[in-house]
Amino acid sequence: MSNHNPTGNDDETPAPASAAKPEKPRIFPEVGAALLKARRECGMTQQQLADATGVSRITIQRIEQAHINPSFKTLEALAHGMGRTLTISFDPQ
Secondary structure, X not given: XXXXXXXXXXXXXXXXXXXXXXXOOOOOHHHHHHHHHHHHHOOOOHHHHHHHHOOOHHHHHHHHXXXXXXXXXXXXXXXXXXXXXXXXXXXOO
C-alpha cells in the first residue's frame, strides 16, 4: 500500500506552511514606464487613450504607476490605440 502525502510531495517531509499561501505576483515597472513614455510621445492623456481603447483610465494609471501587470491583450489594445505596434523583445543583458 502506498503512502501518498496530500501536500503533493512524494517524500515524507511535510510542505512548509508558507507553501500554502500563493506568492504575490511580481510587478514589472518597465512596462508601465514604457507605456507612459509612448503615451506622452503620442500627446495623449490617460483619458484619451482610455477612450480610444476601451481600457479604463484607472487601469492605464495603475499600469503606468506599476501597481498591476497588464495582459498581452491589454497591451496590444493600448499600442493600437496609440497607433503603434506592440513589440516584445528578448534583448541580451
